[in-house]
Amino acid sequence: MLHRESLFDRTFAPLRRALFGASESEQPNTELHESGVEKLKQRIDDCLDRRGGEVSARTGAAELGHLYLDLGPEGRRRFLLLLATDYGVDRDRMDAAMVALQALEPDADSGKAERELRAALIARRVALFRQFNALPQGVKFLVDMRAEIISMMREVPELRPLNDDLRELLTSWFDIGFLNLQRITWDAPAALLEKFMAYEAVHEIRSWDDLKNRLDSDRRCFAFFHPRMPDEPLIFVEVALVSGMADNVQELLDLHAPEGDPGKADTAIFYSISNAQAGLAQVSFGDFLIKRVVDELRAELPNLKTFATLSPVPGFRGWLTGMLQETEVSPWELSLDAALVETTGAENGRAALSALLARDDWHRDEGISTAVRAVLEPLAARYLLTEKRGKRALDPVENFHLSNGARLERINWLGDTSRNGLDGAAGLMVNYLYKLADIEQNHEAYRGRGKITAAAAVRKLLKT
CATH class of the missing domain: 3.40.630.150 (Malonyl-CoA decarboxylase, catalytic domain)
Structure with missing residues (x-):
């Protein structure tokens, strides 16, 4: 999340008082009253219109990020609904761009008109998302915001266009080519190991002994990271180095089974792939994520000849x-x-x-x-x-x-x-x-x- 102790905190207090209707000494109303929504809209407009220049726009985006983090559940719902309903495609601009393109002579250069139409088809809120991206931990902020949007959509279907725009934007940022692959060992920082235990979504890690077993010499665990979220794993991939294709996960995870020799293993079994970020659900990391891990394993252990999964059938x-x-x-x-x-x-x-x-x-x-x-x-x-x-x-x-x-x-x-x-x-x-x-x-x-x-x-x- 965005750091609270930033240089933008000094400018945030007046905005909080204006939107929440509280003095400095009062506990703010974190659910956004109606007049607060109108003032919030003005702040968003200022950011999107870049009034005061690029620095002012980014400062405003930071203020809005802090505001969102300080809101309660109802306030966040109102914030997101405002983005969903008031900051979609500018239809007047879109119509004008279509008319301009259609009015061109057949042999005219249409490049400029086509670019204008493409720009007009992008929802205005996407520009605000891009401003958030430029902030420290801004990418994580957007990922977490989308996780909240997903959790609300069943009861608030009006948020679906907002989710779609954010998913499309995150997909462009999280292609496999942008991600770093890192092996996780028992010597990894405790905070990372705790996240591994918490995020494992396929086969629950029940104890520290269970965790250590999954990180033994005949096991491999990898995590993918994004450069803008260096401390937050995106996906964990767990691998067992065995002889022959495994057919039973209880045997694979048996704490009392003898430790195998990775140098004699001929098969790598991918037995757990866990998405660690709820806000990246349905965001494709590209279609060769597993091949990236396979290449890493082949470089380390040329004796491996077979690469297969042992996968659930959840549906x-x-x-x-x-x-x-x-x-x-x-x-x-x-x-x-x-x-x-x-x-x-x-x-x-x-x-x-x-x-x-x-x-x-x-x-x-x-x-x-x-x-x-x-x-x-x-x-x-x-x-x-x-x-x-x-x-x-x-x-x-x-x-x-x-x-x-x-x-x-x-x-x-x-x-x-x-x-x-x-x-x-x-x-x-x-x-x-x-x-x-x-x-x-x-x-x-x-x-x-x-x-x-x-x-x-x-x-x-x-x-x-």
């Missing part, structure tokens, strides 16, 4: 729930053992499967597990290979790895039997294979045509 149970509510009889129902249907007392296969998956220990019963596997693996293949949103895979993790050039290699039964793993994907996990010679080809096929490259064993499941 599967939600999709499956919808499947189980269908009214038509599906072929997979016929493969569910009739004895299991009778055991659950359910009237049909869908109800039986729902009842079985609702049990906490269903996966520990070999008979039940075997019968459920015969149903769920083909359904998982269908979900991963055919269910899409437009040209993109419906599952967000799958979409990420296919965009990065991976191949859908294997579906692993009971790959994650933690509570989260069972609730999210009935224990299923997936290996995505990064075959170096095919990464760019796979990426182009998926991005261009929506083609999902998958191993024959996965495609075969569709026919079972």
Whole structure:
């Protein structure tokens, strides 16, 4: 966030009194009264019109940043709504630019008119965002502001255009080419290790021993940083150095498993990729993020020959729930053992499967597990290979790895039997294979045509 003890603090007190309606000795009203909104609008206009010059505009932007930080929840909502509703595209300017472009003779130079039209199509608030960017920790300020916008959008849908503009701007600043890759070790600063523990979003780090295990010699952890946010990790990537392709995350994270020799490992397993900044949700870092880590690993450990993930399937149970509510009889129902249907007392296969998956220990019963596997693996293949949103895979993790050039290699039964793993994907996990010679080809096929490259064993499941 913006530092409170800056040279701009001396100029902020009068603005606070004007907008909050409080004297220096009073506790300010941090929710912005109506007259405060009008005065805030005047301040924003002054920044955008650069009255007083560039230095004055940046000083004003710093004041507005401090103001936002001091506001309460309702005040921030009003601040953001003002930006969303009053500082969009200048339609008069846009209309004038379109008329000017259309009025040109066919053989006239249209460059200037086209530039004016492009500029006119940019919302006015974007210029304010750029002024924030020029301030110390301004990028972090905008990232955190967007996190708050995202949290409000369900109740305040009017903020969506504001979110879209900010996401587009951040995407242009956070391309993979601008990011620094850094290995995280046990010797890293305590503050960074604490952030690693807090931000791990795939497999919770339960203790300092668990953390140390993930940073042992047969493990690698990397973080991406932006030069304008040098103390704030953006993404954590956790890697296990093993022999052969891992199929079970509990075994991979076992604290009591013997430490492996990284010099003898032939496979790097990417088992956790966590976004550390909520404000960067849906902001693409480019399509070759994993390849950047692969290149780093190959340089250090030339003995590594295989690069693959052990990934969750976070959308599967939600999709499956919808499947189980269908009214038509599906072929997979016929493969569910009739004895299991009778055991659950359910009237049909869908109800039986729902009842079985609702049990906490269903996966520990070999008979039940075997019968459920015969149903769920083909359904998982269908979900991963055919269910899409437009040209993109419906599952967000799958979409990420296919965009990065991976191949859908294997579906692993009971790959994650933690509570989260069972609730999210009935224990299923997936290996995505990064075959170096095919990464760019796979990426182009998926991005261009929506083609999902998958191993024959996965495609075969569709026919079972």
